[in-house]
Each structure stands twice: as structure tokens, then as C-alpha cells.
Amino acid sequence: MSSGTGSDPSHPTDRTSSPAEARGLTPVGPGLGYHIVGAAGSALPGSLQSNPRLSHWLRFRPDGIVEVSPGKVEIGQGILTAVAQIVADELDVELARIRMLPATTAASPNEGVTSGSLSIEHCGSALRWASAEARAIHLDVAAQRLGVDVQSLEVRDGEIAGPGNLRTSYWELAEHETGGGLLDRDATAKVAPKPATARRLAGAAAERLDIPDKVLGRPRFIHDLAMPGLLHSRVLRPPSPGASLTALDETRAKAVPGVVAVVRDGSFAGVVAETEDAALAGLKALAAGASWQPGDALPDEGDLPAWIRSQPVESTPINLREAAPPGRVARTLRRTYTRPFIAHASMAPSCAIAHWSDGGVRLWTHTQGIYNLRADLQLVLGLPAEKIVVEHAEGAGCYGQNGADDVALEAALLARAVEGRPVRLLWSREDELVWSPMGAAQLVDLEADLDDAGEIVAWRHDVWGNGHVSRPGRGKSPTLQAAWLLAKPFPRLVAVNPPLAGGGGSERNATPCYDLPAWRVTNHRLLTMPIRTSSLRTLGAFANVFAIESFMDELAAERGEDPLAFRQRHLKDARARAVLEAAARRAGWSSRQKREGVGHGLGFARYKGFGAYCAAVAEVETDPDIRVRRLVLAVDVGEAINPDGVTNQMEGGAIQATSWVLKEAVHFDRSRITSDTWETYPILRFSEVPAVEVEIIARPEEKPLGAGEAAHGPVAGAIANAVCDALGVRVRDLPITRERIVAT
Amino acid sequence: MATPTATAAESTRLSVNGVEREIAADPATPLLSILRGRLGLTAAHFGCGANQCGACHVLIDGHAVASCDTPLWAAAGKEVTTLEGLGTPEKPHPLQRAFIAEQAMQCGYCISGIIVSAAALLRRNPSPTEAQVREALDRNLCRCGAHNRIVRAVLRASKEGARP
Numbered sequence: 001m002s003s004g005t006g007s008d009p010s011h012p013t014d015r016t017s018s019p020a021e022a023r024g025l026t027p028v029g030p031g032l033g034y035h036i037v038g039a040a041g042s043a044l045p046g047s048l049q050s051n052p053r054l055s056h057w058l059r060f061r062p063d064g065i066v067e068v069s070p071g072k073v074e075i076g077q078g079i080l081t082a083v084a085q086i087v088a089d090e091l092d093v094e095l096a097r098i099r100m101l102p103a104t105t106a107a108s109p110n111e112g113v114t115s116g117s118l119s120i121e122h123c124g125s126a127l128r129w130a131s132a133e134a135r136a137i138h139l140d141v142a143a144q145r146l147g148v149d150v151q152s153l154e155v156r157d158g159e160i161a162g163p164g165n166l167r168t169s170y171w172e173l174a175e176h177e178t179g180g181g182l183l184d185r186d187a188t189a190k191v192a193p194k195p196a197t198a199r200r201l202a203g204a205a206a207e208r209l210d211i212p213d214k215v216l217g218r219p220r221f222i223h224d225l226a227m228p229g230l231l232h233s234r235v236l237r238p239p240s241p242g243a244s245l246t247a248l249d250e251t252r253a254k255a256v257p258g259v260v261a262v263v264r265d266g267s268f269a270g271v272v273a274e275t276e277d278a279a280l281a282g283l284k285a286l287a288a289g290a291s292w293q294p295g296d297a298l299p300d301e302g303d304l305p306a307w308i309r310s311q312p313v314e315s316t317p318i319n320l321r322e323a324a325p326p327g328r329v330a331r332t333l334r335r336t337y338t339r340p341f342i343a344h345a346s347m348a349p350s351c352a353i354a355h356w357s358d359g360g361v362r363l364w365t366h367t368q369g370i371y372n373l374r375a376d377l378q379l380v381l382g383l384p385a386e387k388i389v390v391e392h393a394e395g396a397g398c399y400g401q402n403g404a405d406d407v408a409l410e411a412a413l414l415a416r417a418v419e420g421r422p423v424r425l426l427w428s429r430e431d432e433l434v435w436s437p438m439g440a441a442q443l444v445d446l447e448a449d450l451d452d453a454g455e456i457v458a459w460r461h462d463v464w465g466n467g468h469v470s471r472p473g474r475g476k477s478p479t480l481q482a483a484w485l486l487a488k489p490f491p492r493l494v495a496v497n498p499p500l501a502g503g504g505g506s507e508r509n510a511t512p513c514y515d516l517p518a519w520r521v522t523n524h525r526l527l528t529m530p531i532r533t534s535s536l537r538t539l540g541a542f543a544n545v546f547a548i549e550s551f552m553d554e555l556a557a558e559r560g561e562d563p564l565a566f567r568q569r570h571l572k573d574a575r576a577r578a579v580l581e582a583a584a585r586r587a588g589w590s591s592r593q594k595r596e597g598v599g600h601g602l603g604f605a606r607y608k609g610f611g612a613y614c615a616a617v618a619e620v621e622t623d624p625d626i627r628v629r630r631l632v633l634a635v636d637v638g639e640a641i642n643p644d645g646v647t648n649q650m651e652g653g654a655i656q657a658t659s660w661v662l663k664e665a666v667h668f669d670r671s672r673i674t675s676d677t678w679e680t681y682p683i684l685r686f687s688e689v690p691a692v693e694v695e696i697i698a699r700p701e702e703k704p705l706g707a708g709e710a711a712h713g714p715v716a717g718a719i720a721n722a723v724c725d726a727l728g729v730r731v732r733d734l735p736i737t738r739e740r741i742v743a744t
Numbered sequence: 745m746a747t748p749t750a751t752a753a754e755s756t757r758l759s760v761n762g763v764e765r766e767i768a769a770d771p772a773t774p775l776l777s778i779l780r781g782r783l784g785l786t787a788a789h790f791g792c793g794a795n796q797c798g799a800c801h802v803l804i805d806g807h808a809v810a811s812c813d814t815p816l817w818a819a820a821g822k823e824v825t826t827l828e829g830l831g832t833p834e835k836p837h838p839l840q841r842a843f844i845a846e847q848a849m850q851c852g853y854c855i856s857g858i859i860v861s862a863a864a865l866l867r868r869n870p871s872p873t874e875a876q877v878r879e880a881l882d883r884n885l886c887r888c889g890a891h892n893r894i895v896r897a898v899l900r901a902s903k904e905g906a907r908p
């Protein structure tokens with residue numbers, strides 16, 4: 001991840017006037033001519049740094065279409081539309097001319113993984129600068145051909161017009177070029193994108209490009225792909241994580257009509273069949289012929305804190321701030337907060353299609369990182385990169401590493417038995433809820449040293465739990481589940497945490513956003529992993545912000561101070577104060593009425609410490625069941641490219657967080673995960689969803705920040721604080737259920 | 745789910761999106777498999793296979809039904825309508841127009857089943873209250889958190905006079 005707290009590569013210093021004048025150009029408004037900035041130095045904006053070739057990003061087709069090839073993928077967050085808006089704006093073309101191509105390792109720039117709410121920063125910045133430069137390149141050529149000054153040229157919906165009747169267009173110029181044409185060169189980032197005030201599309205609500213297909217029922221998802229000769233398959237699952245297959249009688253499965261192949265490699269096995277129904281019947285017959293040796297016992301779900309504290313850990317200092325001189329400590333308040341394992345619970349079971357030919361494989365997948373997946377496939381399949389093509393096709397909404405990568409390897413292993421025919425592998429609902437990686441359970445110990453007046457003089461945050469990343473493509477050994485089951489198995493890897501510079505994992509948002517005189521933040525990553533964990537939306541930020549925001553309310557209560565005033569006193573950052581005050585104002589915080597069975601609570605965080613700012617106010621009812629009635633959010637994402645897209649992401653984040661806080665926990669006994677259906681893993685339903693209001697604080701001149709993960713932590717804190725406000729009971733363990741409250 | 749065998753392939757007659765069909769298949773085959781596999785109608789999605797998520801909802805004689813655990817025989821002689829049959833790009837159903845106007849989804853995998861459930865609701869109650877819309881959609885799950893937009897879209901379609 002390139003994003004950090006330091007210098008920002010996406011914003012080369014704008015030294016507009018002097019170099020432009022040196023080239024005899026004067027800065028001009030939108031549509032007319034273009035605008036030069038000084039040499040950007042070594043850093044190109046966003047993902048242009050690693051993929052500078054302009055033709056890899058953009059192509060003008062002779063039929064008047066602009067093909068845009070992003071390396072980021074649509075995971076239900078509307079990213080393709082936001083990026084299309086940016087490109088259309090910079091090129092001066094209508095949005096309808098933009099075609100967003102699916103990402104493929106055969107052609108697309110390598111932008112790593114679509115995660116961490118970084119797509120607008122990485123991909124949006126790259127395409128904004130690439131488009132501005134592409135426009136200038138075409139204007140220069142048009143000026144030469146037409147024999148006029150470039151300043152006199154204007155672009156209207158891709159048509160380039162000069163004085164009198166002089167006309168050409170991007171499409172006409174492209175027609176006379178071969179290969180990558182005019183864009184077959186590296187970006188220089190010397191052409192300035194438009195100023196915020198000159199943008200027509202970016203910054204205004206746009207209808208998402210994918211929605212018409214989805215409401216009309218046109219094939220759009222990987223699940224809907226049709227291919228000639230397509231076969232279907234299913235994987236045999238062990239009875240428990242870590243179990244090994246000691247014997248497998250394949251006879252009955254092979255006898256099922258329609259079954260084409262039975263595949264076994266070590267403890268990995270599955271069936272390939274002509275139809276889905278035959279694959280299911282084949283799987284049933286295969287399961288009947290399987291003998292397993294159980295793996296290690298799972299932890300006791302009833303006492304996760306004891307389990308977490310008893311594991312070997314790697315402890316890492318994260319942040320230290322010392323006060324000089326240290327404040328006088330009168331007493332210390334200590335509290336512990338926990339969250340359980342949480343499932344991705346995507347609506348669609350994971351799916352992939354694999355097609356082997358000429359000793360290579362082509363894969364269709366809804367992975368978040370096509371190149372990273374390919375790297376792990378190379379390791380497992382023993383193939384060079386050029387023998388594997390990974391194509392992205394949309395899956396259901398994805399909130400981190402669900403089963404998308406695992407199913408792709410499994411499909412490749414099964415399809416290898418039937419070279420020449422494409423094989424589709426669709427997971428079952430149980431596969432998705434049990435065999436996808438989980439969001440890690442966490443325990444947070446917080447301590448505040450207080451002086452005589454109850455003011456904070458020092459703060460300690462210790463977070464415990466498994467790492468949050470087992471993503472493929474980052475190490476020497478694969479992280480894909482099936483790779484660990486093969487006859488020649490790859491080692492089982494324990495989840496790690498991404499670098500702190502990119503926001504970290506378990507320790508994400510563990511450093512408080514508040515201005516406190518001293519703190520010490522420490523991360524304790526577990527070195528055992530009986531339940532496989534990987535990235536789930538916000539990684540550790542959900543638990544850390546839930547803990548910090550709960551603790552802030554507890555500390556305010558110790559002093560008898562209003563939670564809003566207490567937070568305001570500890571926040572210097574004007575943007576932080578602005579979201580907090582906007583949410584409080586909109587929710588009527590200062591005029592709220594104390595009523596029986598109703599409570600109000602606040603939550604705030606700046607995601608990762610350097611991302612979007614978000615504050616939330618929750619109103620809950622506690623009779624008969626705990627129910628969130630209303631959530632009011634204020635958010636500052638810097639420049640909001642598609643404000644309606646930001647609102648949609650914030651609403652979605654707030655509702656998903658409500659579901660996590662009130663309902664969700666992965667359940668297991670000592671041998672297996674038992675939350676394997678929507679009945680045993682319930683999520684929030686329509687009748688339980690709160691009203692959500694979102695206020696966006698407009699900052700069009702600020703760097704755009706991702707919106708997808710900003711709401712979860714603040715909403716969790718706000719709900720917990722509102723429950724305490726209503727009942728006078730502080731629940732420090734998620735999910736907050738009636739049973740928990742009775743037990744507290 | 746049933747094992748397809750040559751002997752079990754009987755013929756079932758039903759109407760799908762206004763077209764009379766005769767399907768030669770094991771009558772125990774889930775209707776969803778027939779729609780997606782045999783007829784190429786991919787709007788109804790597989791989500792759970794157990795009537796617990798609503799992603800596969802279709803209308804059978806106007807009622808929203810989970811096609812993943814409805815056997816083909818149960819649809820014999822009936823009128824099945826999928827999302828593809830509700831409207832066309834040229835003449836979209838008021839619900840389809842309203843879902844675009846409200847941008848009422850994130851990933852959209854659940855949307856086909858939700859629009860079908862909403863169509864069944866508006867058929868029996870053309871002017872539902874917000875609470876009635878939520879109640880009618882309670883069998884449909886959405887993981888992205890687009891619920892409130894979806895409810896707004898259904899109320900908008902109701903105001904614009906939606907009838908299947």
C-alpha cells in the first residue's frame with residue numbers, strides 16, 4: 001500500500017505558472033487547451049508509479065468509445081462508476097462513452113488488491129493524471145495536423161475543434177495510429193488535471209453503470225457466465241478444520257450418472273460432472289466413501305478471552321508518546337473489551353471457472369487481486385506466470401477476503417482432470433459460512449491513568465488476537481486453503497498483519513485519535529490459528545474503535561462530563577471536530593430527552609488515523625429487545641467523487657456494523673464451526689434496520705479518501721454507548737445481546 | 745437434491761414469463777436449476793438452497809416463492825415470473841425504474857429476489873406503508889446494507905402505480 005501519513009505521491013507540487021509560461025502557454029479554463037505543471041519529480045500519482053504506460057490504462061476506439069482498463073475491481077462498492085466519472089471529466093467526454101473493462105492479468109495494470117478503501121486514491125488518481133495527459137497528447141497532435149496553436153483547440157465530448165471549421169476527434173486521431181498509438185508511452189504527470197471547480201462529473205451524484213443490468217436481470221455475475229461445454233463441480237469438505245483424509249472409496253461417486261471425474265490429491269477431493277445436480281449427487285456419494293482423522297481441537301467458544309490470553313504471541317510496540325514531565329497519577333482505570341470471530345457471510349457463495357488447455361489455465365474469479373491470486377496459483381500449480389490468465393468477473397458484495405481466492409485454486413485443481421473443458425465450482429452456503437476465512441476475534445485491554453481531577457495523564461492500549469491478513473500473492477508459500485491439503489502440502493501459515501504505514505491490521509486505529517498527553521500502544525499477534533482468519537472490512541479498527549469509544553464514555557462518566565464535550569476537549573484537529581459537531585447537531589444531541597428504555601450514544605474515529613473522518617450518533621430502544629432506531633453520521637472523505645456513492649457506502653457500512661454489533665458471532669464446538677446456515681448465523685433483517693442519515697462535509701480541494709470502512713468503528717462505539725445510556729449497563733463484549741446484558 | 749436419472753425424466757408443463765414450456769426433467773429438480781440451467785434465465789440467484797435468503801425468489805401465480813427449494817412438479821400448470829419477465833429495457837417495470845432512480849443496491853446479488861418479493865407485495869397491496877414493505881422483505885437478506893434505499897425504491901414504485 002502506498003498510502004502513508006507522510007508525503008502524498010498523488011499530488012505532485014503544482015508549479016503551474018512558470019513552466020507553462022516557459023513553454024509559451026498560459027493556464028486556460030476547462031475544455032480549452034491544457035495546463036502544464038512542473039516536473040513531478042520521481043513520484044507519479046497513485047498506481048501510475050508501478051504502471052506508467054498510458055496505453056495500459058486508456059484506449060480510444062475509432063467508434064467513439066473510450067476503453068478504460070483499471071486494475072481495481074468492482075466488489076459492489078461502485079468504484080467503476082467513480083473512476084469513469086473522473087476519466088470522462090478529464091477527457092471532456094460524456095460518461096456514456098466510457099467502457100470500463102474487467103481486470104485481467106492478460107492486459108490490465110497491476111494495482112495489487114482492491115482493499116483498504118484505497119481504490120480512489122490509487123486508481124482514481126492514476127486515471128485522473130493519465131487522462132489529463134492523454135488529452136494533452138491528442139491536442140498537441142491535433143494542433144500539428146490542423147496547423148493551429150494548441151491553445152485555440154477545444155474538446156467537446158471527444159471532438160476537438162479549432163478556429164473556423166477545423167475539426168478532428170480522439171477517435172479520428174486514434175484511427176490513424178497502430179498498437180497503443182499516441183498513448184504508447186509512459187506517463188510524465190506534467191499535465192495538470194482540472195481544478196475542482198472545473199469538474200462537471202466528479203463531485204456530482206452519478207447513476208452507477210452496473211445498476212441497469214442488475215435491475216433488469218441481465219447476466220452480470222460470475223455465477224451467470226455461460227460457456228460452451230461448461231462442467232460443474234463440488235469439493236469434499238473435512239468434518240473439521242485440520243482433519244486429514246485417510247481413505248477414499250471413489251467407486252460410488254464415479255458410478256453416479258453425469259459424473260465426469262473424481263479428483264483426489266492428499267486430503268483435497270472433489271467431483272466434476274455434466275450438471276450441478278449430478279455434481280451434488282456425486283459429492284454425496286463421495287462423502288459416504290471418505291474416512292477422516294480429526295485435526296486439533298478448536299478453542300472453547302464460551303471462554304475466548306482465556307483462550308486468547310493463553311496463546312503464544314508476538315508482541316510489537318506500535319506507538320509511544322511520552323509526556324515531559326509525566327503527569328501525576330492519582331488512580332488508574334482498567335477495562336477489557338472483546339469482539340468474536342465474524343464471518344464475511346457474502347450473499348453469493350464463492351464461485352470460479354477454470355479452463356485448462358495447452359498445459360496452462362485460464363480462470364474467471366471474483367478475487368480482489370488478480371495478480372496476487374496468480375502468484376499463489378503459480379506456486380501451487382508449478383506454472384510460470386504466462387501459463388495462467390486470471391480474469392475478474394463480479395461476485396456478490398465483498399467485505400474482505402471471503403472464499404473468492406480459495407475457490408479459484410480449487411476450481412483449477414478439479415479442472416486439471418478434464419483439460420479442454422471449462423469447469424465451474426460453486427461453493428455451498430455451508431462452504432461459504434464455514435470455510436471462508438473469518439474476521440479475527442480480538443481482545444482489547446485499555447488503561448487510563450487519571451490525575452486528581454479525573455483528567456487523563458497517560459493511556460495504554462494492548463490488543464490481542466490473530467493477524468488479519470492471509471491474502472495470497474504476498475509470500476513464498478501460498479495462503480490458499482487447498483494448498484495445505486495436498487499430498488505434498490504447503491505449510492499452514494498463520495495470519496499476519498499488513499504494515500503499519502498502510503494502516504496496520506490488529507493494531508489498525510489502536511492509536512487513539514484524541515490528543516492525550518502520553519500513550520503506549522502494543523499489539524500481541526497470536527502465533528496459533530485454529531480458526532483461519534483473514535481480512536474482513538476495517539480489520540482491527542472495528543474492535544479498537546469500539547473499545548476506545550466505549551472507554552472514552554466511561555472516562556467522561558467518571559467525571560460526570562457530557563460525552564460530546566469530553567471528546568471536543570481532546571480533539572485539536574479541525575476536521576475531526578467538524579464531523580463530531582455536525583453529527584451531534586443533526587442528531588439533536590444537546591436537546592436529547594432522557595426517556596425510559598431509550599438511549600443515545602456517540603462514536604468517532606479517523607479511519608486508520610489518516611483516512612476518512614466519521615462521527616456517529618446512535619439512538620437505541622431496549623424494550624423488549626435491543627434495537628437501533630436511528631443512526632446519524634457525518635463524514636469527511638476529502639473530495640467526494642460520487643457523493644451518492646459515498647452516502648451509499650456510509651449507509652451500508654453503518655447497517656453492516658449494526659448487524660455485527662447486535663447479532664453476529666461465528667459459533668463452534670471443539671471440533672467444528674457450527675454457524676453454517678443463515679439460521680445459525682443470523683444477520684440484520686429489513687424490519688430491524690435503523691434509519692440512517694448521512695451528512696457529507698464537502699472538501700473538494702482535499703485528497704479523496706475511501707468511504708467503505710469509515711463507519712464501522714464509530715457506529716459500534718455509538719451503539720454501545722447508547723445501550724449504556726439507556727440501561728446504565730456497560731456491555732464490553734460483542735455482540736451486544738439481551739443475554740449479555742442480563743449476564744453483565 | 746435429486747439425482748437425475750434417465751428414467752426419472754418426465755415432462756412438466758408450465759408457463760415461464762408468459763411462454764408455455766414443456767420441461768423434460770426429474771420433477772424433483774429444483775425450479776431454480778431449471779430456470780438457470782435449462783432456460784438460461786440467470787436473474788434468480790442461488791444463495792443458500794434452503795429458502796433462507798430470498799436471492800432466488802420468483803413469482804408463482806403472483807406469490808413470491810423460493811425457487812431453490814421448490815421442486816419442478818410444484819410449478820406444474822402454473823405461471824412462473826422471474827425478474828426478466830417483469831419488464832424490459834424498453835418497458836421497465838415501475839419497480840425497476842424506481843430501483844435505478846434510488847440507486848437501491850450495492851452489489852445487487854440479492855436485488856432480483858427483492859424486486860420479485862416487492863412485486864408480490866404491490867400486487868396484493870398497491871399502497872403499502874413503510875413498515876409493511878419491511879415486513880414483506882423480511883425473508884430477503886441483503887449483506888451490503890442497502891435496505892433503506894431498497895425500501896425507498898419500493899415506496900416510490902408504489903406511488904408511481906406499480907402493478908405486475
